[in-house]
Amino acid sequence: MNKDRNAPSRKAFDPAKLQALLEHLGRLLPDEKQRQAFYSCSQTQPPASLRLNPLQAQSQTLEPLLRQLGEPVPWCEDAFGMPESEKGLGQMLEHAMGALYVQAKAPMLAVEVLAPRPGERVLDLCAAPGGKSIQIAARMQNSGLLLLNEMRSKRMPSLVGNLERCGVANFVVSQAPGAMLARYFHNFFDRILVDAPCSGDGIVRKDKNMLNYWSSENAGHFGQQQIGLLRAAFHMLKPGGSLVYSTCSLSLEENEEVLLGLIRRYEANVEIRAIDNYENQPLPAEIAAQYPADFSRGVRVWPHHHNTEGAFVAHLCKREPTISSHRDADAASWLPQTRCDAAADEARRAIESRWQCDLPRPPGQVYTLSSRLLTLQPALGPAIQQHLPHFVRSGMRVARHHKGYSFISQQTVALCGHLMQGPSIELNFSQLQSIFQGQLAQLDRATDLKGEVLCRFGPWTACRAIVQEGGLLLDGMLPRNFFRNNLRTLV
Numbered sequence: 001m002n003k004d005r006n007a008p009s010r011k012a013f014d015p016a017k018l019q020a021l022l023e024h025l026g027r028l029l030p031d032e033k034q035r036q037a038f039y040s041c042s043q044t045q046p047p048a049s050l051r052l053n054p055l056q057a058q059s060q061t062l063e064p065l066l067r068q069l070g071e072p073v074p075w076c077e078d079a080f081g082m083p084e085s086e087k088g089l090g091q092m093l094e095h096a097m098g099a100l101y102v103q104a105k106a107p108m109l110a111v112e113v114l115a116p117r118p119g120e121r122v123l124d125l126c127a128a129p130g131g132k133s134i135q136i137a138a139r140m141q142n143s144g145l146l147l148l149n150e151m152r153s154k155r156m157p158s159l160v161g162n163l164e165r166c167g168v169a170n171f172v173v174s175q176a177p178g179a180m181l182a183r184y185f186h187n188f189f190d191r192i193l194v195d196a197p198c199s200g201d202g203i204v205r206k207d208k209n210m211l212n213y214w215s216s217e218n219a220g221h222f223g224q225q226q227i228g229l230l231r232a233a234f235h236m237l238k239p240g241g242s243l244v245y246s247t248c249s250l251s252l253e254e255n256e257e258v259l260l261g262l263i264r265r266y267e268a269n270v271e272i273r274a275i276d277n278y279e280n281q282p283l284p285a286e287i288a289a290q291y292p293a294d295f296s297r298g299v300r301v302w303p304h305h306h307n308t309e310g311a312f313v314a315h316l317c318k319r320e321p322t323i324s325s326h327r328d329a330d331a332a333s334w335l336p337q338t339r340c341d342a343a344a345d346e347a348r349r350a351i352e353s354r355w356q357c358d359l360p361r362p363p364g365q366v367y368t369l370s371s372r373l374l375t376l377q378p379a380l381g382p383a384i385q386q387h388l389p390h391f392v393r394s395g396m397r398v399a400r401h402h403k404g405y406s407f408i409s410q411q412t413v414a415l416c417g418h419l420m421q422g423p424s425i426e427l428n429f430s431q432l433q434s435i436f437q438g439q440l441a442q443l444d445r446a447t448d449l450k451g452e453v454l455c456r457f458g459p460w461t462a463c464r465a466i467v468q469e470g471g472l473l474l475d476g477m478l479p480r481n482f483f484r485n486n487l488r489t490l491v
């Protein structure tokens with residue numbers, strides 16, 4: 001979880017600017033009663049919410065508790081609105097184990113509308129920090145190909161850190177301005193999410209800092225950039241495929257005007273589909289009349305309707321293939337790796353024998369061994385690495401291979417620990433806290449175990465550690481942000 005991003009804004013803001021923004025957006029509501037409800041809701045902080053991560057098998061043990069503590073999110077079956085503030089959630093063991101992702105309710109709708117399925121090719125064009133990417137990977141059951149693109153290098157650590165923590169394996173990460181990818185991928189993806197960079201006027205409840213940058217003119221500049229991204233994404237979509245355009249903006253400039261920009265280029269090739277998992281509030285008739293009738297199928301999530309932040313989601317479909325004048329290469333000719341490398345297979349089998357388990361082998365994924373890393377990745381990952389200059393990395397690091405031995409990674413422990421029958425120790429909570437602070441955990445009784453063990457706490461396999469004189473010491477490939485100074489548990 002990115003601490004700065006989630007911290008409530010404490011900076012003073014100009015109330016006149018807030019009023020100007022709210023009035024600019026409020027004219028899109030049908031009557032004064034709704035406008036007043038929107039204005040007063042916008043003065044308050046939105047409640048925290050989280051989504052369980054089905055890629056982490058133990059996450060289901062939390063569901064009964066979350067049903068008691070929180071409120072289900074109507075459009076996302078594994079998400080809950082929470083009474084507690086977000087800040088505490090990042091210190092939870094369940095968070096460290098990747099069982100949950102702290103995510104606002106409104107943005108979850110985009111992935112539910114996208115409805116990715118196992119085995120598909122999916123592109124998330126503007127991916128960091130990765131909340132929706134993880135939601136997509138879960139719907140794909142870690143199979144197929146999930147290409148995650150992010151333009152900004154400083155946003156990469158949060159993206160990769162979240163993917164690692166949540167056990168995503170079916171991904172390739174690229175770093176490029178999104179429109180550049182259209183030189184390589186032609187009519188290629190089954191589904192594409194364009195969660196576009198935007199002014200953030202929909203998240204003003206949480207982040208008043210955006211007021212310092214917001215103006216209607218600036219929203220128009222974002223609109224131009226969004227049109228470029230959406231057109232490129234449309235070209236990369238397979239005929240018959242689904243494209244979801246989403247923003248955390250409620251404005252016309254960043255939504256309907258952007259759809260117009262797409263229609264101007266691709267005309268009748270664009271179909272706008274109805275969204276049936278959210279009850280939409282239509283625009284006032286005189287504003288709606290400025291746009292084609294099927295634009296009413298785009299959904300505006302108003303903060304005062306479900307006590308959320310604001311968002312916009314449109315579901316688009318492509319009828320015919322498109323042609324591009326910029327063709328650097330054609331990903332359709334890149335060959336997937338059909339089987340695991342022999343060395344990778346041997347390393348995988350050695351792990352399975354050491355820890356007495358079967359490691360997952362999702363369809364369309366391969367184990368590779370390169371630079372001493374045993375990686376589970378999409379079959380197309382090695383070819384993308386070879387041909388796409390914007391490639392950053394692919395797949396889940398399963399183990400580090402050194403002098404003939406494979407040291408399993410923290411992701412493997414957190415994701416597959418419950419399948420492993422190898423040596424393990426049950427910890428108490430204070431030992432667990434020591435481990436998460438990077439300290440030696442004193443053992444309260446003697447053990448015959450030596451060397452590496454798995455540390456368990458309730459349903460969780462928390463980490464791998466080394467039994468030493470005096471206790472257990474954390475060891476292995478640790479992901480970013482593993483440590484917790486103030487570890488707590490939800491249960």
Ligand SMILES: C[S@@+](CC[C@H](N)C(=O)[O-])C[C@H]1O[C@@H](n2cnc3c(N)ncnc32)[C@H](O)[C@@H]1O
Binds near residue numbers: 107127129132149150
């Ligand atoms: C709204 S955020 C995406 C949030 C993300 N989908 C999630 O759910 O966590 C938009 C992202 O697009 C990135 N971005 C900005 N311009 C871009 C471009 N031209 N191409 C690709 N990504 C871009 C930003 O750095 C930012 O991380």
